[in-house]
Amino acid sequence: MSDENKETAGAQEPRERVIGTPSPARDKALLADGDMSAPAGAGEQLDEASAKRAERIVALFFLLAFAGSVAFIAYYIGWSGRDGGMHGVLRARESNFWLGGTMALSFLAMAAGVTIWVRRLMASKPIIQERHEFAADPQSRAVFAEDFMAGAEDSGLTKRPLLRRTLLLAAAPLGLAPLVLLRDLGPLPEKRLRSTHWGDAVEKAKRQGKKGVRLVVDGTHRPLKVTDFAQVGSMITVLPEGIEEDVPHDQVLTQVAKAVTILINVPEEKFKPAEGRENWHVNGIVAYSKICTHVGCPAALYEQTTHHILCPCHQSTFDATDAAKVVFGPAARPLPQLPLDVEDGYLVATGDFPEPIGPSFWERG
């Protein structure tokens, strides 16, 4: 700040104090402590050997930031192209850990480098900034430009090429990292969501001479008898029997997420089966995919009086008595229906969902 401005500041009337700012008394104490005419710059107090040492430490942090950003990009490219890419819950967890870790390392190292630079190498002096109109007058702009250039000089940016270059090196991949993430817009899931474990489980059951695979209650894994689910208005989440034993360990979460199904007992006299699906229910007991066809939230709320299935995310509403057609909200198509039958008193599925589960864009793969 120029001497002229300092004098102006000293001559001003006391201002109203804004909450969160130092009190005028503390303001004065701060100014009194500092010697305005002779800035006590931390960098200027260091001898050249100490300054060089600080410079090398800062450069080391910038190199660490560079390494973190490069590791982020390398892991992203290497991971997304390996073993089926980014699909699957476990793979997503692993990638979040490594991508988040490398990015955090990069930002932390950059912050540490800049902090040490400012504290050890730059000039330290009291700075007073007056409150002005938003549009600065030409004189203020000139003062700002002068202060800015002086700050650039004090920072050592022009004098210390090693710092300048390593800072630029660290910043370059950080700028690229968000662009690399654009790759998450694709690829489409292709055919991965066209089938679920229901299809495999039904095939296996048929090879054993059965009608289909039994429905088990999510959580208890108890097979469900028709008599256990006779109460009209009931709703429960079910899965294919044996899903956790039949699929590889690292695929269990993914397969369960795809196969998750809601079973609802609607009044049989009100039920309007879709054409060709007259036998897909058992006395009004119907099964639909639990994954909302909007963007994939669990459609897990059932209103007994209206027979509506509700998705809590964006209020898509499906009619359970009418093939889960959309009656309200942004979803574009009905919840896929699972064909049901009875075997030895137990509810069984006799096939997979005929349509892809989940959001409609998945069908485009």
Ligand code: FES
């Ligand atoms: S995800 Fe269900 S309404 Fe949006």
